Amino acid sequence: MKDRLAASYWLHESQYAAMSSSAVTERRRAAMERFESEGFPTVRHEDWKYTSLKKILKAEYALSSPFSEADESETLEFKDIKRFLVNDIDCYRVVFINGRYSSWLSETTHQGFDVCTLGSAWKKYADQVEPHFGRLTEGLGATVQLNTALAWDGLYVNVPAGVTLDKPIQALYFTTGEQPVFTQTRSLIVLGDGAKAEIIERHQSLTEAETWTNAVDEVFMGANAHMHWVKLQHDSPSAALTQHSVIEQKRDSHATVHTISTDGKFLRNNLDFKLVEPGAEARMFGLSLADGQQLVDHHTRVDHLAPHCVSRENYKGIFDGQSNGVFNGQIHVHLDAQKTLAFQENDNLILSEKASIDTKPQLEIFADDVKCSHGCTVGQLDEDALFYLRARGIQRKEAQALLMLAFAHDAVADIQHPSLQAKLHRLIGKKLGVDMG
Amino acid sequence: MIEIVNLHASVDGQPILKGINLRIGAGEVHAIMGPNGSGKSTLSNVIAGREDYEITEGDILFQGESILELAPEERAHLGLFLSFQYPVEIPGVTVSNFIKTALNESKKARGEEPLDASSMLKKMREKMDLLEMDKGFLSRSLNEGFSGGEKKRNEIFQMAMLEPKLAILDETDSGLDIDALRIVANGVNALRSSENAFMVITHYQRLLDYIIPDHVHVLFQGKIVKSGDKNLALELEERGYDWIKKEQA
Structure with missing residues (x-):
């Protein structure tokens, strides 16, 4: 697999080079060289100790690439994707099929700000892409390097200073076709000072064949910029996603990321924040509902690089069947980051003997005047609460579901759109077996 | 309504109830009093079907049928609260x-039609007025951040909504100030009828000034050791439990 991926780069390097500037090409080449020397991480790698890529490396993937013709089966109609959209909120929409942009299904804009595709931005907006692309991902692991080398298309957003997007952006990445497919998606989001944007993102496989999407996102937030990003992970049972998102925040900027993971075979989320100027605030919420053989892995990392920054993190997990959960929360408070406030919480319910969660807070604090707290819990449903509900006539199964719903509530409470929140509530309810009316 | 026959129950092999006999008829209010650790809360939990207790002997008949094999929710569906x-x-x-x-779960279990949203709301408003509750109450998270008094009022509100045949009030008076106590008691009294019955478990006589019991029982060391009318409660208030303990010694 590694050799095939490397070959697909070296064979097409001149074409990749033609796609973008020489500075970008150099970054691609360096990234491919690193990927080749490191290979895919194994469980001997500390960051991948509980998450073995072996399971998803076995399939005979077709490699989606800009240099192959789009397959017939890659043509989708609006009716095929409609049910995966958040319909009741008016949105910009950027749709990709096996990594390839579908202008037919998308609704982009260049009026006052850009909501379009990286594929079209390489040359057209080289002055924006070049200083940003790969800057936040340089030192990251092999899967990220692979993506940098083969990066091709994905969401591109550029909002000038002081502009608030008039509506949210939906980024939808579909995979389809009869053959297993491995796709790289790459997004770049640049928010100027005081800019505001909301993004709803979903990766969705439409095929029963095994799919693997390796996504990398870089977000640059200017002073006082605001971003709310909702990642909806309700993929098909044969779909795998490895995603690494890095967000750099300048003075007084606010970023909130919700990751709601209910379905999909294999989910590895890396979410990094770099708080580089004072007053920046990062908030992360996660909800993992896993059963069967699912794996949901969250690796988060916050670098407090400047004083007076705040990070708040609250991840919840419910694991049933033979599912596995991983939570690793790194907080690095660097030497100059005095008056840091950093809070981390990871609470889990284990519903079956064969389900497991490995949770590990990891705090490194080099400043002396900071407030940091972390907590993780792993438990079962509260028997007292269960009895209370049952004594009111609520069936055991329904009572359990109600308690799980209550447990999960925090993770979606902060989602601003009532209709999206209600949709998620229904979805969570359905997964937990509660009829939400 | 309910008949408890020679009921023995233990938790973790430790006997707590050691032969309770009690019969409560429709329209009656029975008070169960007794010192701490006498088994009052165990009795109420056992009747409601809590699974942590092992029934080692005896039976509980509700409307003539044994309920020992029933799950808590099934007991609730029969009208136990x-x-x-x-x-x-x-x-x-x-x-x-x-x-x-x-x-609606109870209605479903009884084969009745669920209440539609507007009838439900109307009924809730009616019962909230009865218990002098604020309208904002309905949209609050269940018991979260409620004061002691609010929690107890919420319990009585639920009782009013569910309209049980037998309601067991387990130390509903504890943690209530005198105003809250009066409101709760008024709520209970308004719901009393010849069709239902109440078992009021309390430590103090105070509540029984407002909810007048037909019978008072003293539970001590897992047994009912004395029964009488409302005057027994007054006597206990005056003399404490020591004389009962001495009698039993």
């Missing part, structure tokens, strides 16, 4: 959602 001494906080579930679910 326990007002908890310590109601559980459940963030994320609103009071109105909870009551709606509870009421």
Whole structure:
């Protein structure tokens, strides 16, 4: 697999080079060289100790690439994707099929700000892409390097200073076709000072064949910029996603990321924040509902690089069947980051003997005047609460579901759109077996 | 209504109830009093069907049928209600959602039509007025951040909504100030009828000034050691439990 991926780069390097500037090409080449020397991480790698890529490396993937013709089966109609959209909120929409942009299904804009595709931005907006692309991902692991080398298309957003997007952006990445497919998606989001944007993102496989999407996102937030990003992970049972998102925040900027993971075979989320100027605030919420053989892995990392920054993190997990959960929360408070406030919480319910969660807070604090707290819990449903509900006539199964719903509530409470929140509530309810009316 | 026959129950092999006999008829209010650790809360939990207790002997008949094999929710569907001494906080579930679910589950189990949204709301408003409750209450998370008094009032509100045949009030008076006590008692009295019955478990006589019992029983060391009318409660208030303990020694 590694050799095939490397070959697909070296064979097409001149074409990749033609796609973008020489500075970008150099970054691609360096990234491919690193990927080749490191290979895919194994469980001997500390960051991948509980998450073995072996399971998803076995399939005979077709490699989606800009240099192959789009397959017939890659043509989708609006009716095929409609049910995966958040319909009741008016949105910009950027749709990709096996990594390839579908202008037919998308609704982009260049009026006052850009909501379009990286594929079209390489040359057209080289002055924006070049200083940003790969800057936040340089030192990251092999899967990220692979993506940098083969990066091709994905969401591109550029909002000038002081502009608030008039509506949210939906980024939808579909995979389809009869053959297993491995796709790289790459997004770049640049928010100027005081800019505001909301993004709803979903990766969705439409095929029963095994799919693997390796996504990398870089977000640059200017002073006082605001971003709310909702990642909806309700993929098909044969779909795998490895995603690494890095967000750099300048003075007084606010970023909130919700990751709601209910379905999909294999989910590895890396979410990094770099708080580089004072007053920046990062908030992360996660909800993992896993059963069967699912794996949901969250690796988060916050670098407090400047004083007076705040990070708040609250991840919840419910694991049933033979599912596995991983939570690793790194907080690095660097030497100059005095008056840091950093809070981390990871609470889990284990519903079956064969389900497991490995949770590990990891705090490194080099400043002396900071407030940091972390907590993780792993438990079962509260028997007292269960009895209370049952004594009111609520069936055991329904009572359990109600308690799980209550447990999960925090993770979606902060989602601003009532209709999206209600949709998620229904979805969570359905997964937990509660009829939400 | 309910007949408890020679009931023995233990928890973790430790006997707590050691032969309770009690019969409560329709339209009656029985008070169960007794010192701490006498088994009052165990009795209420056992009747409601808590699974932590092992019934080693005896039976509980509700409307003539044994309920020992029934799950807590099945007992609730038959019309049994326990007002908890310590109601559980459940963030994320609103009071109105909870009551709606509870009421319609019972209706479903009895083969009745569920209440539609507007009748449900009307009924809730009516019962809230009865208990002098604020309208904002319905949209709050169940018991979360409620004061002691609010929790107990919420219990009685649930009782009013569910209209049980037998309601067990487990130390509903503890943690209530005199105004809250009066409101709760008025609520209970308004719901009394010849069709239902109440078992009021309390430590103090105070509540019984407002909810006048037909019978008073003293539970001590897992047995009912004395029964009488409302005057027994007054006597206990005056003399404490020591004389009972001495009598038993």
